[in-house]
Amino acid sequence: MTSRSPQYWLMKSEPFKYGWDDLVAEGEGTWDGVRNYQARNNLAAMQVGDQAFFYHSREGLEIVGICTISVAGIIDPTDETGKWAAVKVKPAEKFAHPVTLVAIKAEPRLADMQLIRQSRLSVSGVTPEEWQVICAMAKG
DNA sequence: GCCAACGTTGGC
DNA sequence: GCCAACGTTGGC
Numbered sequence: 001m002t003s004r005s006p007q008y009w010l011m012k013s014e015p016f017k018y019g020w021d022d023l024v025a026e027g028e029g030t031w032d033g034v035r036n037y038q039a040r041n042n043l044a045a046m047q048v049g050d051q052a053f054f055y056h057s058r059e060g061l062e063i064v065g066i067c068t069i070s071v072a073g074i075i076d077p078t079d080e081t082g083k084w085a086a087v088k089v090k091p092a093e094k095f096a097h098p099v100t101l102v103a104i105k106a107e108p109r110l111a112d113m114q115l116i117r118q119s120r121l122s123v124s125g126v127t128p129e130e131w132q133v134i135c136a137m138a139k140g
Numbered sequence: 141g142c143c144a145a146c147g148t149t150g151g152c
Numbered sequence: 153g154c155c156a157a158c159g160t161t162g163g164c
Binding site: 012014035036057058061101119120121122 | 160161162163164
């Protein structure tokens with residue numbers, strides 16, 4: 001396995017389907033069901049040890065915490081054709097202060113986030129700079 | 141609940 | 153290969 005410095009991601013989930021609390025309750029969750037090529041490419045690029053923001057879409061509209069990639073490069077078990085990717089994640093840290101979409105939009109350093117530019121992409125990349133800014137905001 | 145944005149599908 | 157129609161996502 002090749003190693004590289006950890007990369008950062010943002011994964012969206014609708015909390016009434018699968019929220020942060022569900023992930024904590026399970027201990028480890030499989031991130032599957034993605035049927036978008038760009039999101040799939042992001043999933044396929046993930047490696048164990050990468051970190052991802054957990055974002056609540058539709059309801060909440062905020063980053064609630066951080067999870068780590070525990071298993072990478074698996075085939076989506078819900079996909080019969082075998083061409084879609086999935087990963088497994090574990091909860092790492094719950095934010096004391098969730099970072100809302102409103103706050104992200106109000107922060108100029110986050111204006112170019114893939115989350116903002118492509119609002120419908122369910123798995124997006126986060127730069128180290130963006131990661132640092134959001135983590136600082138989460139500490140209030 | 142509505143609708144804009146965007147991705148995908150399918151007819152030609 | 154184009155593009156209109158359709159379906160889905162996600163902010164509001």
